[in-house]
Amino acid sequence: MIMEDGARKIMQQSDQLAVFSSMQGGLTRAYLTPEHAQAHQQLGSWMEQAELETWQDSVGNQWGRKVSANPTLATLIIGSHSDTVANAGKYDGNLGVLLGIEALSALAEVALPFHVDVVAFADEEGTRFNTTLIGSSSVAGCFQPEWLNVKDKNNLTMAEALVNFGLPANLAGSDARKPQDTLAYLEVHIEQGPVLEEQDLAVGVVTGIAGAKRYQLTLSGMAGHAGTVPIDMRQDALCGAAEMILAIEIFAQQHDVVATVGKCDVSPGAVNVIPGEVLFTLDIRSLRQATLESCSVALLKQLEVIAQRRNLQMQSQQLYQAQAVPCAEKLQTLWGSVVEKKTGQAAFYLASGAGHDAMVMTQITDIGMLFVRCEKGISHHPREQVLQDDVGIALDCLIGMINKMAGEYTN
Numbered sequence: 340m341i342m343e344d345g346a347r348k349i350m351q352q353s354d355q356l357a358v359f360s361s362m363q364g365g366l367t368r369a370y371l372t373p374e375h376a377q378a379h380q381q382l383g384s385w386m387e388q389a390e391l392e393t394w395q396d397s398v399g400n401q402w403g404r405k406v407s408a409n410p411t412l413a414t415l416i417i418g419s420h421s422d423t424v425a426n427a428g429k430y431d432g433n434l435g436v437l438l439g440i441e442a443l444s445a446l447a448e449v450a451l452p453f454h455v456d457v458v459a460f461a462d463e464e465g466t467r468f469n470t471t472l473i474g475s476s477s478v479a480g481c482f483q484p485e486w487l488n489v490k491d492k493n494n495l496t497m498a499e500a501l502v503n504f505g506l507p508a509n510l511a512g513s514d515a516r517k518p519q520d521t522l523a524y525l526e527v528h529i530e531q532g533p534v535l536e537e538q539d540l541a542v543g544v545v546t547g548i549a550g551a552k553r554y555q556l557t558l559s560g561m562a563g564h565a566g567t568v569p570i571d572m573r574q575d576a577l578c579g580a581a582e583m584i585l586a587i588e589i590f591a592q593q594h595d596v597v598a599t600v601g602k603c604d605v606s607p608g609a610v611n612v613i614p615g616e617v618l619f620t621l622d623i624r625s626l627r628q629a630t631l632e633s634c635s636v637a638l639l640k641q642l643e644v645i646a647q648r649r650n651l652q653m654q655s656q657q658l659y660q661a662q663a664v665p666c667a668e669k670l671q672t673l674w675g676s677v678v679e680k681k682t683g684q685a686a687f688y689l690a691s692g693a694g695h696d697a698m699v700m701t702q703i704t705d706i707g708m709l710f711v712r713c714e715k716g717i718s719h720h721p722r723e724q725v726l727q728d729d730v731g732i733a734l735d736c737l738i739g740m741i742n743k744m745a746g747e748y749t750n
């Protein structure tokens with residue numbers, strides 16, 4: 340009954356949180372925006388209702404703590420992100436935060452041998468600055484000061500955006516957690532893929548997260564009159580980009596990677612002007628770190644050859660990289676036993692092709708993740724959907740996991 344009520348509450352809260360959006364009729368919530376502030380205020384008040392101590396940290400992450408009267412172990416952190424991609428679904432990230440709060444609410448009367456912190460990371464998706472995982476990077480001690488100079492599409496730097504949000508830019512990343520103070524990091528997240536649905540399972544234990552690299556490529560040619568410059572005398576940056584984008588698709592099909600060009604800006608961007616400059620992004624991922632490394636180098640070389648043949652200048656800037664990371668064996672085993680107990684079925688194990696805050700948190704502590712089935716594997720889309728019953732099972736498992744860790748880690 341508690342799980343049913345909890346699951347219903349989480350579904351309602353997901354709807355309520357989705358209102359904090361910069362987009363009419365849809366959900367877009369980027370870092371350091373008024374919507375970020377509103378969503379975190381709402382999460383903070385739900386955290387307080389769950390009897391948690393609340394605070395905001397140096398980069399705008401929202402925290403709530405279930406204080407242990409007698410902590411004999413380091414702090415357990417449970418979290419996920421509250422920011423979204425453009426025109427997003429309601430459950431990516433946010434579901435994990437709400438499950439954390441509700442689990443601690445259910446455990447309000449239970450004495451634990453550790454503090455439990457639930458955190459809503461303010462930026463995971465990188466929607467605003469193209470730099471992802473800002474929130475968890477700060478907590479894990481790997482906030483890069485040069486990020487402060489990165490600009491959004493309105494030419495506002497992250498430093499300026501932090502100040503406008505009410506946070507001193509010089510303190511960003513200054514309140515990182517220490518490994519010795521952290522017991523583990525747990526994250527529950529929608530699968531964002533079709534595997535659990537295919538297996539007819541509500542939840543699955545995550546074995547690890549694929550590594551990823553992101554680049555910004557700038558292709559410079561020569562703008563000119565669309566009527567007067569003959570085709571064979573042009574340095575059309577967009578034609579170069581088009582050839583490159585298709586080459587990237589073919590490369591990914593031939594190697595053990597996925598690769599995506601998700602953003603493309605054309606300048607000057609007029610109907611009667613030959614494109615002089617194109618800026619586009621490249622995202623490349625693999626579960627094997629060595630494959631990711633060798634394929635990134637090979638692919639960029641291939642793009643360089645295309646640029647030279649077309650007499651274009653190519654500049655590549657790596658925006659971001661994340662190592663392929665395994666989830667801790669011990670936490671996989673504990674999740675597995677909890678899932679078996681709560682569902683009466685053998686636990687199912689799967690890898691994550693998407694990046695998550697957990698892969699940064701691995702810098703300071705063991706990570707353990709649980710995936711929740713989502714309809715048709717659809718995510719980063721308004722049609723993202725989860726079943727209330729699955730949310731109840733995930734909640735039951737998370738509560739079971741916290742209790743299990745209290746027992747396992749004190750022995």
Ligand SMILES: [Zn+2]
Nearest residue numbers: 420431432528
């Ligand atoms: Zn996510």
